Amino acid sequence: MPLALYLLALAVFAMGTSEFMLAGLVPDIASDLGVTLGTAGLLTSAFALGMTIGAPLMAALSRRRPGRSSLLCFLLLFAAAHAVGATVSGFPVLCATRVVAALANAGFLAVALTTAATLVPPDRKGRALAVLLSGTTAATVAGVPAGALLGTLLGWRATFWAVAALCLPAALGILRGVPAPASTRGASGGLRGELAQLRRPRLLLVMLLGALVNAATFASFTFLAPVVTGVAGLGELWVSVALVLFGAGSFFGVSAAGRLADRRPGLVLAAGGPLLLVGWPALALLAHRPVALLALVFTQGALSFALGGTLITRVLYEAAQAPTMAGSYATAALNVGAATGPLVAAAALTGGLGDTGPLWASGALIAVALAVAIPVRAVRAAG
Template sequence: MPLPLHLLALAVFAMGTSEFMLAGLLPDIAADLDVAVGTAGALTSAFAVGMVVGAPLMAALSRTWPARSGLLGFLLVFLAAHVVGACSTSFTVLLGTRFVAALANAGFLAVALTAAVALVAPDRRGRALAVLLAGTTMAMVAGVPGGSLLGALLGWRATFWAVAAVCLPAALGVLAGVPARPAGASAGPALRSELGRLRRPRLLLVMLLGALVNAATFGGSTFLAPVLTGPAGLDRLWVPVALVLFGAGSFAGVTAAGRLSDRHPGAVVAVGGPLLLACWVAAAALAARPAALLALVLVLGALSFALGGTLITRVLYEADGAPTMAGSYATAALNVGAAVGPLVAATTLDSAAGPRGPLVASAVLVASALLVALLSRDALTSAPTRR
């Protein structure tokens, strides 16, 4: 895989750390800013909403920009949002910084997804995306648990400062490693033509399926801390351990997806989907057994990201003919799920299920995704489109 692809993954690592780190910080943020944990969960949803809005908007605005300049600009805005967030004493201001950071993240990722597939042969898109998304999974293995531990030791604000600091070498990597492209150098289809791809039923079905799977992933993972310190009876310092396990599973899952999603996407969904549903149900049932719960967290990370990585790749295949907007379609679809998932999961915290409620909600969302998969079988099993 080309070196610039790995440099893009470094930036995705910084952004992935920010996107997922709240799973281990919500209780501390809620206590510091005097809001309920469920209300603090809106920070995750605000980030996801910013990603949904920002993916197509930023991709459309930056479609004729030099790639390196656009990526660098988005990354610097992302850095600035974290500095403001670290200094904030208002939940409303913090909520706003999450939205702005998400807009920048969405713009970066939409451009990076398109740039990544342009660096490789058409039938190696899945491999390229696996390298890029490895930045996210490594964020979960190292960045998120490290941020959670840093938050436990020095407070949640220290984690925001750490993310801002990591953005600096990432920005240097983008500046040094991503080839410059003169604005408008490679003319593509008109924006109206690219947006017209959204009228394809198969593309919409795959996007919906990805949204449901990601809603389950974010719904359950956002509220892991209350499950671990509640029904499981573990100390607060076990939260980073659980996040390491989830991240390690995620890395394995996205790596497997990179090898299978180009040729066998239907098999990944047909096998991984039911297994993912069974694991969410098992996690809810065995939440009071710490060893079983931690083992399931590892498997849930692998299955969630194997399916998610496969669906991102499939969206790009189905959006063939929209070279500058395809990445934004994948980003927006998955972040609709990331926005809806924590909101749905938060409503279950006050139910009879208590802290287990988000796990039950994730199981329901995966079951819904499996029903959608029955409608999208053709989109998942047809041969990849070649440019």
């Protein structure tokens, strides 16, 4: 794989740390800013909503610009948003900085996904995407737990500062390592033609399934800290352990699925979907047992990212006739799910199900995905 892919993954690592780090910081943010736990959890939805809107918007605005300069602009804007977020004293302003950061993240990821697909042969998009997404999974293994630990020791604001600082070496790496010719985003055909691809039922179906799987992932991941400290009765430092295990499972899942996403996507979806459906209720029922909790966190991380990564790879294949916008469609699908999941989880959290409510919500979302996929033979269509 080209070196440029790994440099893009480094930047995705910084952004993934920010996107996922709230799972370990929600209780502290809620306490510091005087809002409820459910309200603080909506920061994740605000971020995902900004990414959903920003992915196609930013991709459209930057489609005629060289990929390298677009990537640098988005990354530096992302860093600035976190520096401002670290200094705010009110929840609405913090929420606004998350939206700005999300717009920058969306633009970056949309350009990066499209760039990654151009750096490899057409039949290796799945592997290229696995490398790129390894930045996200590495964030859950190292960046997010480190952020949670830093937040525990120095407060949540220190984590925001750390993310801003992490963007700087990533920007330097992109400037020196991403070749301008390979990243140039000269469009073939007009924007209207690329947007017309969204009328294709198969593309929309795969995007819907990807959104549902990611919604399930974020529904539980956003509120994992209360499960660890409340239901399982473990100390706050065990939140970092749980996040590491989830991230390790994610890394394993996306890496394994990356080799199958190009050739055997139906196998990944047909085998992983039912297992993921069983896993979320099992986690809810066994969350009070620390050993079972930690084991299932690893398993669900692996299955979630294996399915999610495979479905997003299929988006790139199905949107092959939209070369500059395909990455934005994949990003939008991911973040429709990331925005919806915490909203559903927050409702379950306050609806009488207690701290395990988000886990049950994740199971329900996967059940909806399977209910959509099975009657229309979506697995076979994706293959």
